[in-house]
Amino acid sequence: MALDTLILAPALVSVVAMVFAMLGLGGGMLYVPLFKWLELPLKTVAIPLGLLLNGVTSASALVRYAREGLVDFRGGLPAALAAMAMAPLGAHLTQSVPKDILIGLFAALTALAGFFSLRGAGREETPAPMSPRRRMAIGLALGGGEGFVGALLGVGGGFIVAPVLMLLGFGAKQAAGTTAFIVTFASVSGFAAHAAEGHIEPLLAVLTVIAALAGSQLGAWFMAKRAKPAWVKRLYAVLLLGVAAKLIADILWG
DSSP, rough: HHHHHHHHHHHHHHHHHHHHHHOOOOOOOOHHHHHHHHOOOIIIIIHHHHHHHHHHHHHHHHHHHHHHTTOOOOHHHHHHHHHHHHHHHHHHHHHSSSSHHHHHHHHHHHHHHHHHHHHHSSSOOOOOOHHHHHHHHHHHHHHHHHHHHHHTTTTHHHHHHHHHHHTOOOOHHHHHHHHHHHHHHHHHHHHHHHHHHHOOOOHHHHHHHHHHHHHHHHHHHHHHHHHHHHHHHHHHHHHHHHOOOOOOHHHHHH
């Protein structure tokens, strides 16, 4: 592993973790492209390490959100359990899917998440609790899809959960906290499946985990105490749309 990669990767990871922790996300939407642009192998390094950092970032943010009372544990539990169950399947299929298809799927889902976040940025928040039956049905479907797609692409799946929770009436801050809870389960399960196949770079993993912990704590604190939800949604949308555009350009022009 080159020395410049061991220095640059943790520095960039800390910034990504700070921004994405504001929405309860693990950061895999940027971790995986970041490692790809650093010329690390996509399937055997970028995706497994992205999942590991997703789990670390979201778990670290979850602690902060839980202290602030911003996590709907009861509402998020069905999604978390479904995500854990489906993540190993997505991780297993990663090795069978062609690289360009993985990147194309990643770009499409990133752009979709960015679009929905931008669309909802200006809406007035009207948080409203869901009925237990509706919460269970949506949680199982949302969690299963999030776990499978997240582990397949190394993103943890939070980009699916956060916009849906907001559309269902969660305030931005509670959506962020509950997303962190769900993403933690999905990422740990997906990473464990990848690690079982021997896909891990120990030194790079340790350095980036430390960076992710520092960045995510700062981001979660800022979101809970200082950030304006609409501003965070717009920043999130711009980041995702930019990443999607770059990934599509990489596919089209090599």
